[in-house]
Amino acid sequence: MEPSGAGGTVATLYYASSHFCPRCDMQLAARYGPVGFGGYRTTLACENCNWASSEIEGELNEIISRVERLIQRKLRSGEYKALTHEDR
Numbered sequence: 001m002e003p004s005g006a007g008g009t010v011a012t013l014y015y016a017s018s019h020f021c022p023r024c025d026m027q028l029a030a031r032y033g034p035v036g037f038g039g040y041r042t043t044l045a046c047e048n049c050n051w052a053s054s055e056i057e058g059e060l061n062e063i064i065s066r067v068e069r070l071i072q073r074k075l076r077s078g079e080y081k082a083l084t085h086e087d088r
Helices: 010-018 060-077
Strands: 029-035 039-045
Touching: none
Parallel strands: none
Antiparallel strands: 029 039
């Protein structure tokens, strides 16, 4: 099972931040669905190949902000190792 981020899997949050389909590289469209009173769940969908993400809690701007904060925390903590030419 894939580790979860805040409101979605790590892979789903990654695709949310990149906005491009992992299959065909087309820009993804956000689809919103209501949850409770005033809440939203977002699904990212490709209109070209019909790929769709799992549902992510929040609206697209909230999701992107969450991903940016996660990446910044991992960079500051050293959890992400800088790639060097030898690592490739």
